[in-house]
Amino acid sequence: MMIDIFISPQRYIQRKNLLEEAGQYTSSFGRRPFIVGDSVVLSKIQAVLVRSFQQAGLEPHFELFGGESCQSEVDRLVDVISQGGYDVLVGTGGGKSLDTCRFVSTRTRLPYIAIPTSSATCSAASAVAVLYEKGIRRGTLSGKGSDLVLVDPEILAKAPPRLFAAGLADTLAKWYEGRAVIETVQKDVPTCISLELSERARDLILDKGFEAFRDVKKGQCTPAVEEMIEVAILLTGIISGLGGTKIRTAAAHALYYGLGVLEETRRTFHGELVGFGILTQLVLERREPEVKSLMEFFSQLELPLTLEQIGLGGVSPERLKLALEATCKKGSSIHNLPFPVGIQELREALLTVDAWGKAITG
Template identity: 40%
Template sequence: MSKVMISPNKYMQGVGALKEIGKQICAFGSKAFVTGGRTAFSQTKDIIAASCAEAGIECVFEGFGGECSQAEIQRLKSTAEANGANVIVGVGGGKVLDTAKAVAYHMQLPVIIVPTIAATDAPCSALAVIYTPEGVFESYLVLPKNPDLVLVDPQIIAKAPVRLLVSGMGDALATWFEADACYRSNANNIPGGKSTAAALNLARLCYDILIEYGFQAKLAAERGVATPALERVVEANTLLSGLGFESSGLAAAHAVHNGLTVLEATHHAYHGEKVAFGTLVQLVLENRSKEQINEVLEFCVSVGLPVTLAEIGVTEIKHDDIMKVAQAACADGETIYNEYVPVNPEIVYSAILAADAIGTAFRAK
């Protein structure tokens, strides 16, 4: 089977980059349908409107309903069609960006992605994660192409809540370990091929940047400033993690995340926070070395990522609940089967409890 690597058509990152969005939209259309959440619009709407007016682009702004569900995708699609849009722009976090990608896909239009947080690797991917209106994972929508443009302004991201940046580090943390697992098992990546050496090395670079600059980036974000360390972590969370997971593959960490969504107690935890705990579960499944596990634990604790079930909301451990998580993680078609070690609900159940015990013991030091 051939090796396949995919990526956004264009990635643009820089302080003040959002002011150039009007010029960038010109390459794709003349009437933009822009969707975003209330907070994202409060930070960006005036800048986008001014830049588009200067470039002669007509804009229609529509608020995002809060969940990347089939119903919300259809609602926004109908509104965009009614307004005669010929380019879709998504502004905000992972769920609105995935929704914008899905809307553009169903309308067969170009899509421009403007993340205002660095909380997930959603911006660059040819993938939309679909949830029920209640927030339970439903399915993956694999798209035929990546976004046409991903425009990232670290100055805006630096003003976002620090927890969101840290959550993005949790999502990015899984990238290398899942890529490595897929390579060892000879699993297919998201576009259906095998990983390239470039994708594997980008996944590893993502991990190395987090370990080297993650804590510094968090401190910068706490002061609301875009330092070189923060810019590197924004690139790792957004671009490197996106390229790494998509062109190398997903494995146990994201499957465990999906499993955790069946427990209502975890719904307050962000995607990357659950993925971080899922990464620890994956390391236990793979029987990784004490040194490797400790490096991950030290990183997570330093930046504030969860390493126990209690930290993602599961304060009372019940056999039935943990087994539900394990069974959901092992559902047909889940990415956990890309692992190079045996997996089944009983094995995953044990790994979840062992990971929680390891994290609890580390916290107690």
């Protein structure tokens, strides 16, 4: 038996007003931090970071993120860092920015601090990062986690509620996909613990997720919100690390990557497409009662339940086939399911989810 896992991050801190101490924590890694973030994110946190870094005697440089986790953006940031002599990398924002910074950290060998501003993905605490090109996955990095994650829940609670809900759906995939593939892999202690933690994460979300979502919509950072942030970022990152390559993705993430070939879906968040993929996978597994129960929960979180809600309301059969072919191609994680899935089966499952979703949404 062989165990090959990545545990990330090395340190995780979550508390209100934490960014006021960002300089103190960053000074343990370097004196010239290179901070990456988009204009929206930096408009919210740059002032407090500048103040904190200056108080710690640091010389920060802020660099605008190009907007996509792609090879050209990684190359650009690596060049700027190499010319400027910076000694610690700080990624801010959401999954694309944080994934990009993980690739940059690997290339430059700089310590990496992640400051997420939403809980839409677990990227801040994950040891995996993905590169895209025009919305299509082109590369994956495994094994480089954050040296430090700084989470101010009040900042994350002010992010759009839609991002919050998407993060809960993405977290739920750990259980639904993990359960589907567990019988096909050789089990070891980390694998079993990973699956148990994913089940616990599911239970926590189903119990408190809607309450937390309502609080976020009211602009409140309540204990329920803080707990869901912990689940969506920290716990999910630990689950991914312990599960390694054994607790793998299945149909939910395969469909996310497959649908990514269609430009119509690119305004739909990662977790929203993954959530739709969970429902589709459950249909493929013939778990009808579970599908319908989860759909009711997703409806409470205002997550998409129909093809129209993920941008495919008027998609032609030919274009939909492109996404189905991408989802079912050789090497796709849909083939991690313990039974074969082809284009026709996947099409029927998608249309079933769409029909059931329409019955709920009206």
